[in-house]
Amino acid sequence: MRLMFYYGCLFYFIVGIIHVCIGSLIPSLIQYYGKTPDQLGVLIFFQFTGFLFGVLSSPILVRKYHYFKTITLGVLVMSIVLGGFIYIKEWAYLAVICFVLGYGAGLLETTVGSFIISAERNSAAKFSILEVWFGVGALGFPLLVNYITKFYEWYFIPYGILLFFIFTLFVWYMLGRTKFLNFSPQNNEKGGASLSSFTLKFKSEKITVILFISLFAFLYAGIETNLANFLSTIMLLTNNELISSVSISCFWLAIVIGRILVSKLAHKFNYWTYITSSCFTLVILLSLFPFVRGAGMYLFIIFIIGLVIAGVFPITLILASYIMENNIDQVTSLFIASASLGGALVSFLISWSLSLNTITVTFGIFSLFALSLGCIILKMRKISTYSNESAKKVESMKNL
Secondary structure (H helix, E strand, O other): OHHHHHHHHHHHHHHHHHHHHHHHHHHHHHHHHOOOHHHHHHHHHHHHHHHHHHHHHHHHHHHHHHHHHHHHHHHHHHHHHHHHOOOOOOHHHHHHHHHHHHHHHHHHHHHHHHHHHHHOOOHHHHHHHHHHHHHHHHHHHHHHHHHHHHHOOOOHHHHHHHHHHHHHHHHHHHHHHHHHOOOOOOOOOOOOOOOOOOOOOOOHHHHHHHHHHHHHHHHHHHHHHHHHHHHHHHHHHOOOHHHHHHHHHHHHHHHHHHHHHHHHHHHHOOHHHHHHHHHHHHHHHHHHHHHOOOHHHHHHHHHHHHHHHHOHHHHHHHHHHHHOOOOHHHHHHHHHHHHHHHHHHHHHHHHHHHOOOOOHHHHHHHHHHHHHHHHHHHHHHHHHHHHHHHHHHHHHHHOO
16 A cells, blocks of 8 residues: 555646646747737636546546556556647647646546545545645646756657656556556455545535535635646736746745645644635735735745645545545545636636736636635534534434
């Protein structure tokens, strides 16, 4: 199981790279193809649409082909489509690349995440470590892009990703084939059902919570993923082109640091208080962003936003699974699917707002989303408190 966890970290590292790939290349794509930021938003839409398809197809593929073949498929399709980029560099093919990369990333994130959570005893801690490696990939890639584009053409970057994918696929297939080939939802260490399955019939009183969880994930991804993907464009609009790529790395560096701190200190604070304060602090920071001036101040507030938002995903997932009677597998799938849908649809809204050549509308949207997150958490906390009190009353009646 330790080897599988190490592979999981590697695959989440890849998913982190895919998530910021298009956003990091936006300045180069604008120059090379002569497109506008709102036109590039179409690529991000295709990426997250593919991601959604990957998330939804994961449980089906896992049940039919098991974990090893499903993960292999995810890396393989991404390698094939990047291989085609060597010969085809047209704008239309970029949309195909974005969709397939998103599909592979969604397939990997859901399949690996669900397996680790089901098979590991300390699943919450292990999942947090996976998220850290996701952040490391998202952090390092923009720095690499910033360095390479200074000396080489931007399209050498997809070539490098292709070589890395081929190496990963080779190592995974050669070393993992004998160990993980027969791993399935029925014979993993916990022997439970497929983690990614959406077929669990929740109790009727949990329907409201399910809707809140879905909406929260949708809005959260609308902020996090689109802020990361469009940061370089935002820096261009504020005449800070020199820090366009660095700003993305600054954001993900803060998220990595924040998630490490959360994993170490989570037991020392109240989860509800932490999430609520994070969401409303985020409202303030996002509202202030359009009024910031100077490259240093932009990087500072981006870093603080990353720190504040870092623990929102893992801690909310823990709270949601607690409310849903520890069904962390189904909650994970629901959360990721809703988040991918949010990343896809909100990208259109954000790209439209940036086409107005001002960031005020964009951050007004982000602030409204963050405010909605805070309100959803307050409502979920109220439902959780009511459910706990009702359960205690039932137990006391049984003892009469």
